Amino acid sequence: MRFAQRVVVITGGAKGIGAGCSNVFAQEGGLVAILDRDFDAAQATAQRLGDQHLAVRCDVADEKQIAASITAVIERFGQIDCLINNAGIHPPDTPLLKMPPEQALEVLRINFLSTYSMCYYALEHLKKTRGTIINVSSMTAALGQRNSTAYAASKGAQLSFTKSLALECADFGIRVNAILPSNVDTPLMRSWAASLQDPQAALERIAALQPIGRMADVEEMGRVCLFLATEDSSFITGQGLHVDGGASLDY
Numbered sequence: 001m002r003f004a005q006r007v008v009v010i011t012g013g014a015k016g017i018g019a020g021c022s023n024v025f026a027q028e029g030g031l032v033a034i035l036d037r038d039f040d041a042a043q044a045t046a047q048r049l050g051d052q053h054l055a056v057r058c059d060v061a062d063e064k065q066i067a068a069s070i071t072a073v074i075e076r077f078g079q080i081d082c083l084i085n086n087a088g089i090h091p092p093d094t095p096l097l098k099m100p101p102e103q104a105l106e107v108l109r110i111n112f113l114s115t116y117s118m119c120y121y122a123l124e125h126l127k128k129t130r131g132t133i134i135n136v137s138s139m140t141a142a143l144g145q146r147n148s149t150a151y152a153a154s155k156g157a158q159l160s161f162t163k164s165l166a167l168e169c170a171d172f173g174i175r176v177n178a179i180l181p182s183n184v185d186t187p188l189m190r191s192w193a194a195s196l197q198d199p200q201a202a203l204e205r206i207a208a209l210q211p212i213g214r215m216a217d218v219e220e221m222g223r224v225c226l227f228l229a230t231e232d233s234s235f236i237t238g239q240g241l242h243v244d245g246g247a248s249l250d251y
Helices: 016-027 039-049 064-075 099-130 149-172 187-194 199-207 219-227
Strands: 007-011 030-037 054-057 082-087 132-136 174-181 241-245
Touching: 007 016, 007 064, 007 187, 016 082, 016 219, 030 039, 030 174, 039 054, 039 132, 039 219, 064 099, 064 132, 082 099, 082 219, 099 132, 099 149, 132 149, 132 219, 149 174, 149 241, 187 199, 187 219, 219 241
Parallel strands: 007 030, 007 082, 030 054, 082 132, 132 174, 174 241
Antiparallel strands: none
């Protein structure tokens, strides 16, 4: 019970990596606030985990909803011990000249500005608990990705934000880190593969991009976030941890 009676806020916590985090933190005794724009999925996840957990409707593209979500968490639990900024989007492969600036701005709004805003509204509460912030970035933050300039830029912004905020928060005892996943076996990944002529071949091709020969599962990401949220990582801050099965070594 490594997170017993502590409160974690997870954006996009109903599906994919967010659901993996919700599962792991609940298993370790945490009180989980699942923020998701799909409120039905958030409620279903919270109910599956137990009555002590909270589902909150939150579209992270909307700052007012972000502020209201933090208020709802404090009203229910009275504290925040960890914030996991996970919610985000990955548009289909699109060359820069096919993505107008307003579309790129929307990617930045959802993937980066939401991270900034969540931290803005949660920080005073995290000061009280000397808590942690974990930003779910991507290995593309460090390596780039063809035909994904807006996405890679948004994830790069998350990473540099992580480092800068870690410096700003050190005096408050708040640690700030990021994880940089490669390919994770999520419902979104499965949906993408299903849209192709040979879904199984596509999934095998993606799995082969990792030297260890497979994609990650969502709870593996959750366990890394748990490590960064607990005393096991007490001397780690401002870091972007590659959780990529070695993919970045062979990129």
